Amino acid sequence: MKNKIITIVFIIVLGALSIMNVFTPKRGYSEGENRFLAQKPEFTLEAILNNTFSKEYEEYITDQFTLRDMWVSVKNKAEIYLGKKDNGRVYFGKDGYLIEKHSEEGVNQELIKKNIAFIKEFIEGIKDDVPLENINMIIAPTIDGVQKDKLPAYAEVFNQEELLNVLEESFSNINYIDVKETLEENRQEYIYYRTDHHWTTYGAFLAYKEWCEDKGIAVDIEDYSIEQVTDKFLGSTYAQANILWGDPDTIEIYEPREKVDLNLxxxxxxxxxxxxxDYSKLEGRDKYGMFLWGNDPIVKIKSSNENGKKVIVIKDSYGNCFIPFMAKDYEEIHVIDLRYYNGDVKEYIKDNGIPEVLFLYNTISFAQDTNIIKLK
Structure with missing residues (x-):
């Protein structure tokens, strides 16, 4: 009798799920996983003969299964309770931190060497227009290079300190600004997001203080009014973790008390x-995209501070919440993201009479960026 009840309950549940699958609207995109979901494949004779239809249909059923996000979350949560420390892409860290995995094997050492060579060649090509002492570099470590106490036990991570030492030595002829020490000194503070791979605004501010000290600019946190613009930020590592629970991050902006007018x-x-x-980004998933309106090929920021100072910043997305701090210090800031910009940067510097350069990357994006070759 007991077995019959179990069988009947199983059939009822299976039938209910099947019916729900039929009537559940099909989704095109998963916010939680930050990816497009498989759609129902077209039934053709060719697809049957080459065996692609069954594979694509299986992917479609898997992606569109009713309450899929809930089942994935339950699975991952169970694995965490059983001691699993990662899902292949993200470490399930301490204190709610979800940390992108960066292993030694996942970093191409040859690409690092090439990127160093590309930048050196670029520097050689602009030295007639930009003095070496006006060429600056900030390479920021990511969370696993600073807040190592947030990692699970025995986590394997890429040796960022070794890379930073190589970069500092390789670019000893320009103005290399080390921000690792100040970030480590403040590693107990909220300097990296729990659910995203970026540094927080406070982390960027600490790096900006190092920049200011190098430039002889006096700056203090009291010079800013700090506004929390959201407490519901679930970022890139949350999406990669495939979970439906998490401790959302807060995002802050620092407005200088000494106002300047800007035109972007x-x-x-x-x-x-x-x-x-871009405050509208706070309504969507990519809330970090509010800084500098996300990633564009080129942005020109002109301020009412008519001091004649111009700088070009060649950056990854870590620069997006760093550059707003610089806006009051320069008359013009030119921002280039090589992932999207295909123009000649050397010619752009010459045409716009820019006498100062800042390379601003995090360690991992520098090590993995295949676009630095564009500087050639």
Whole structure:
């Protein structure tokens, strides 16, 4: 009798799930996983003969299974309770931290050497227009290079300290600004997001203080009014972790008490605005994208501070919440993201009479970026 009840309950549950699968609307995109989901494949004779239809249909059923996000979350949560420390992409760290995995094997040492060579060649090509002492570099370690206490036991991580030493030695002829020490000194503070791979605004501020000290600019946190713009940020590592629970991050912006007027021009006139922040991004998943309006090929920031100072920043997304701190210090800031910009950077510097350069990357993106070759 007991076995019959179990069988009947199983059939009822299976039937209910099947019916729900039929009537559940099919989704095109998963916010939680940050990816497009498989769609129902077209039934053709060719697809049957080459055996692609069954594979694609299986992917479709898996991606569109009713309450899929809940089942994935339950699975991952159970694995965490059983002691699993990662899901292949993200470490399940301490205190709610979800930390992107960066192993030694996952970093291409040859690409690092090439990127160093590309930048050296670029520096050689602009030295007639930009003095070496005006060429700056900040390479910021990511969370697993600073807050190692957040990692699970026996986590294998890429040796960022070794890379930073190589970079500092390789670029000893320019102004290399070390921010690792100040980040480590403040590693108990909220300097990296729990659910995203970026540093927080406070982490960026600490690096900016090092920049200011190098430039002889006096700066203090009291010079800013700090506004929390959201407490519901679930970022890139949350998406990679495939969980439906997590401790959301807060995002803050630092507004200088000494105001300057700004004009931002995106992609050589495609769009203009007078603010560094796209507040509409706070309504979507990519809330970090509010800083500098996300990632554009080229942005020109002109301020009312008519001091004649111009700088070009060649950056990854770590630069997006660092550059707003610089806005009050320069008359013009030109921002280039090599992932999207395909123009000649050397010619751009010459044409715009820019006498100062800042390379601003995090260690992992520098090690993995296949776009630095564009500087050639």
């Amino acid at each position: 021009e995106f992609n050589l006139g495609e769009k203009t605005t007078d603010t560094l922040y």
